Amino acid sequence: MAYQKLTKRSEDYSKWYNELVVRADLAESSAVRGCMVIKPYGYAIWEKMQAELDRRFKETGVKNAYFPLFIPKSYLCREAEHVEGFAKECAVVTHYRLKNDPDGKGVIVDPDAKLEEELIVRPTSETIIWSTYKNWISSYRDLPILCNQWANVVRWEMRTRLFLRTAEFLWQEGHTAHATYEEAIAKAEEMLHVYADFAENVMAVPVIKGVKSANERFAGAIETFCIEAMMQDGKALQAGTSHFLGQNFAKAFDVQYLTKENKQEYVWATSWGVSTRLMGALIMAHSDDNGLVLPPALAPYQVVIVPIFKNDEQKAALDAKILPLVDKLKKMGVSVLLDDADNQTPGWKFAEYELKGVPVRLALGMRDLENGTIEVVRRDTLEKQSLAFEGIEQHIKQLLDDIQKNIFQKALDYRQTKTRICDSYEEFKEEIKKGGFLLCHWDGTPETEEKIKEETKATIRCIPLEGDKTPGKCMVTGKPSKQRVVFAISY
Amino acid sequence: MAYQKLTKRSEDYSKWYNELVVRADLAESSAVRGCMVIKPYGYAIWEKMQAELDRRFKETGVKNAYFPLFIPKSYLCREAEHVEGFAKECAVVTHYRLKNDPDGKGVIVDPDAKLEEELIVRPTSETIIWSTYKNWISSYRDLPILCNQWANVVRWEMRTRLFLRTAEFLWQEGHTAHATYEEAIAKAEEMLHVYADFAENVMAVPVIKGVKSANERFAGAIETFCIEAMMQDGKALQAGTSHFLGQNFAKAFDVQYLTKENKQEYVWATSWGVSTRLMGALIMAHSDDNGLVLPPALAPYQVVIVPIFKNDEQKAALDAKILPLVDKLKKMGVSVLLDDADNQTPGWKFAEYELKGVPVRLALGMRDLENGTIEVVRRDTLEKQSLAFEGIEQHIKQLLDDIQKNIFQKALDYRQTKTRICDSYEEFKEEIKKGGFLLCHWDGTPETEEKIKEETKATIRCIPLEGDKTPGKCMVTGKPSKQRVVFAISY
Numbered sequence: 006m007a008y009q010k011l012t013k014r015s016e017d018y019s020k021w022y023n024e025l026v027v028r029a030d031l032a033e034s035s036a037v038r039g040c041m042v043i044k045p046y047g048y049a050i051w052e053k054m055q056a057e058l059d060r061r062f063k064e065t066g067v068k069n070a071y072f073p074l075f076i077p078k079s080y081l082c083r084e085a086e087h088v089e090g091f092a093k094e095c096a097v098v099t100h101y102r103l104k105n106d107p108d109g110k111g112v113i114v115d116p117d118a119k120l121e122e123e124l125i126v127r128p129t130s131e132t133i134i135w136s137t138y139k140n141w142i143s144s145y146r147d148l149p150i151l152c153n154q155w156a157n158v159v160r161w162e163m164r165t166r167l168f169l170r171t172a173e174f175l176w177q178e179g180h181t182a183h184a185t186y187e188e189a190i191a192k193a194e195e196m197l198h199v200y201a202d203f204a205e206n207v208m209a210v211p212v213i214k215g216v217k218s219a220n221e222r223f224a225g226a227i228e229t230f231c232i233e234a235m236m237q238d239g240k241a242l243q244a245g246t247s248h249f250l251g252q253n254f255a256k257a258f259d260v261q262y263l264t265k266e267n268k269q270e271y272v273w274a275t276s277w278g279v280s281t282r283l284m285g286a287l288i289m290a291h292s293d294d295n296g297l298v299l300p301p302a303l304a305p306y307q308v309v310i311v312p313i314f315k316n317d318e319q320k321a322a323l324d325a326k327i328l329p330l331v332d333k334l335k336k337m338g339v340s341v342l343l344d345d346a347d348n349q350t351p352g353w354k355f356a357e358y359e360l361k362g363v364p365v366r367l368a369l370g371m372r373d374l375e376n377g378t379i380e381v382v383r384r385d386t387l388e389k390q391s392l393a394f395e396g397i398e399q400h401i402k403q404l405l406d407d408i409q410k411n412i413f414q415k416a417l418d419y420r421q422t423k424t425r426i427c428d429s430y431e432e433f434k435e436e437i438k439k440g441g442f443l444l445c446h447w448d449g450t451p452e453t454e455e456k457i458k459e460e461t462k463a464t465i466r467c468i469p470l471e472g473d474k475t476p477g478k479c480m481v482t483g484k485p486s487k488q489r490v491v492f493a494i495s496y
Numbered sequence: 497m498a499y500q501k502l503t504k505r506s507e508d509y510s511k512w513y514n515e516l517v518v519r520a521d522l523a524e525s526s527a528v529r530g531c532m533v534i535k536p537y538g539y540a541i542w543e544k545m546q547a548e549l550d551r552r553f554k555e556t557g558v559k560n561a562y563f564p565l566f567i568p569k570s571y572l573c574r575e576a577e578h579v580e581g582f583a584k585e586c587a588v589v590t591h592y593r594l595k596n597d598p599d600g601k602g603v604i605v606d607p608d609a610k611l612e613e614e615l616i617v618r619p620t621s622e623t624i625i626w627s628t629y630k631n632w633i634s635s636y637r638d639l640p641i642l643c644n645q646w647a648n649v650v651r652w653e654m655r656t657r658l659f660l661r662t663a664e665f666l667w668q669e670g671h672t673a674h675a676t677y678e679e680a681i682a683k684a685e686e687m688l689h690v691y692a693d694f695a696e697n698v699m700a701v702p703v704i705k706g707v708k709s710a711n712e713r714f715a716g717a718i719e720t721f722c723i724e725a726m727m728q729d730g731k732a733l734q735a736g737t738s739h740f741l742g743q744n745f746a747k748a749f750d751v752q753y754l755t756k757e758n759k760q761e762y763v764w765a766t767s768w769g770v771s772t773r774l775m776g777a778l779i780m781a782h783s784d785d786n787g788l789v790l791p792p793a794l795a796p797y798q799v800v801i802v803p804i805f806k807n808d809e810q811k812a813a814l815d816a817k818i819l820p821l822v823d824k825l826k827k828m829g830v831s832v833l834l835d836d837a838d839n840q841t842p843g844w845k846f847a848e849y850e851l852k853g854v855p856v857r858l859a860l861g862m863r864d865l866e867n868g869t870i871e872v873v874r875r876d877t878l879e880k881q882s883l884a885f886e887g888i889e890q891h892i893k894q895l896l897d898d899i900q901k902n903i904f905q906k907a908l909d910y911r912q913t914k915t916r917i918c919d920s921y922e923e924f925k926e927e928i929k930k931g932g933f934l935l936c937h938w939d940g941t942p943e944t945e946e947k948i949k950e951e952t953k954a955t956i957r958c959i960p961l962e963g964d965k966t967p968g969k970c971m972v973t974g975k976p977s978k979q980r981v982v983f984a985i986s987y
Contacts, residue, residue, distance in 0.1 A: 033628075033631075035563070035564045035624065035628065036564075036568060036571065036624065036627050036628075037564045037566045037567070037568060037615065037624070040564035040565070040566060041564070042561070042562070042563055042564065042628050043561055043562040044561055045559035045560065045561045045643060048559070048560050048561050048562055049559065049560070051562075052560060068536035068539070068540065069536065069539050069540070069543060070533070070534055070535055070536045070539045071533070071534040071539055071542075071666065072526070072533050073526045073527075073528045073531035073532070073533065073664060074531070074617075074648055074650065074664050075528045075531060075587075075664070076528070077527060077528060078594070078603065078605075079602075080527065081594075081603075082602050082603050088594075088603055092593070092594040092595065092596075092603055093593055093594070093595075094592070094593065095591075095592065095593060095594050096566075096589045096591075096592055096615070097589060097590065097591040097592065097593075097594065097605050098587045098588060098589050098590075098617065099588065099589075099590045099591065099605065100586075100587075100588040100590065101585070101586065101587055101588065101652040102583070102584055102585065102586060102588075102652065103569070103572075103579075103583035103584070103586050103588065103616075104583065104584075105583075111570075111573050112569065112572070112573050112579055112583055114569075114588050114590065114614055123605055124528065124587070125594075126565075126589065126617070133526065133527065133528070136527050137524075137526065137527075137533050140524075146839070152536060156648075157565055157647075157648065159565065161592040161593065173564060173565050173566070175562065348637070
């Protein structure tokens, strides 16, 4: 069976993405509008992301907990901006029972089982968590509280895309409570750095750390920190956010604490989250026309071995070399898949594991046995080498490290070539069509930002925390600007 | 501050349980009726359960995936017994948007945003999963499919209790698809053995493996395998179930496959799950009037160290001995908490860690430094010893193993003393009031089972797979019985 090629990125990037997600067995649409099924191969990558993030969170003193799926409608409404931000995309539970249709046509919602107060399926959990924290906090001794939960959330998006925007998605949401402004904002920044470290060193995706403009801030936040990544089509993708919530939720739920000086004060808050959207970022940052390119740190299998044989005798001869190699690799902490099935050709398998993004492919045939060699192909460059079998495990270990670094460097180089300075709004309108990040001066007003968005679809992705901080003049209004900000078209 | 005692088990077992769950920081009720908050200490135990179960599942070839939270109402109705079993306790989503109340009184459900078809928050996922499997299966080559998901589910229970019965709970649900009857039923049994192994060797809770009578079967199953545990009040608790679903869901969703012989056949199914209910089983099986008793395999901290000092100088002298011990224990894979806070007395801390069920408590004071000793208290027996400090880490390692075994043995001994043979229904009516398991002959009919339940509240917990299989006569009707079955009052 010939292997069916993917649509090329240059032909139709969006189609390429959708095909790749489905063909590589990552996810698919479900029977429920906007909700996805995450398939085992995709979920295995998500589990690796979870493990890496979870370990990092715990190293900062955060503990996991679990809060209810449902939020009473009145709770969502306690913080004015918060409800404004989420009311339009809520799944609402109104009844708690079905019954047989009296007309005999199956099952209907039982009108007698109407809830007194409707429940919202959580779009995020600030409100239910702060109503809980109220009971946990009375004195400075109870602070800080550092909780995280791994959970599903629902936002009723009208236009959905696998991983990037779905009605239900999986995420983690951290919620911390602090005695002081300084401690809270430091925690929000600390978690931003955790996300950036994860994105760059695990996902191999370079990110810009910054803060959001007021227009792009989380509903209810005083400051939203974010990491922004560039995809291979030049669009920006927000890969994680960490919010400094001030005392907004503490005031909404009347959460006060007794200070050391015996005064009642409102508690300071942060929240921070990343979601299965990161799967979309991972796919779009690295993959190519042959399929996924996975960083070894997240690949369900880092190495696949394909023996090439014509009969059981040949297979046995190959096994005698391969099985000890598999053992050695596993002992070195390398995950290995041995595919010795005889119902597909080696060529088909090679294409399949390229599609699935396995970082290193090994092939071993009878000629290799004679010559004491093995064929090694790295997924990121597709470079093929015939190497000595003896000691190959050390080479593979090194190769996996090289691939991890190379994927990151490639993405970084791409971002650098697609990042330009722009000082004229006329030039901006043309340049933004070519994609990438444009570093521009902006007067800091929502009005100017809105005008640019309307006229060009570009938004301020972030006000960078690091790099050049030279002031200048807004490219649109000529008014003073504190520093250049990052404009882009975003996912 | 004096440490507040728990209600004694002998005074009020149910009150003891409720107090313990809250006081030990395991969970609490939330603002949403029937939904609980799992607090960090409780969640840490659940995470350990998850890790142990997940590893065992993966060893049998199962992979994790994720399916939608919502189930279209029509899907739930496809399998007649299934909808009958779950319709009365469903959370129903009817709308997807809120809007500002035109009367200016906050936010209301937007009547224009009514769903065409209502969505049910999953009470279990057979229907949405089998509608998905339909697209994954066409030939025998696609089988078996072995998926599991870790998820939240909702069953609108009217009377709820923390961990034991809550409207929302966390669980795992495995769903497998097979080519043959034999393979499917073997998988259902295999997973039962996985659960039993986990219950006995990790939770230290002895269980009886069996099958459910028709009355107690899962809605839509042909056979329900289960493990049943005995709590310290003599009641039974169902700790896990594994269902052989036959072709019921394959037929409901028209899932057929092409056999090797080129015939279309319906696919065979299993499903199996355990939930946060296991937390209730763990608590009730082992804990005592001083608080939790945790098996070392699930304790968030296996060892707590309490230094006893009066000033910084003493503290420094103790640290010089304690810090290297902490390192040694961690290197041996033992999790350790060092509590050197000076805002609570050692006595308060001792009571606190007894309440929290930390398996081993170490205390070190100035006299110990002089004598080269350390105080060691094991939580299961509360036995206190002063031992040589030198080499104490080896003793602790051994002690943790002993505690794990002892807790299991104690629960097993208790179950054995509370398990009796009973051949007369008159005697049964008296004996069942004393709690425990009664092994009785039963004629196999739902009518007799129903009569016994009505008259005594006892149900058939299971028909055991192992042990005595001698036939006899039903204690109620005198009709033939194939083997003794387990009766008990259950949670």
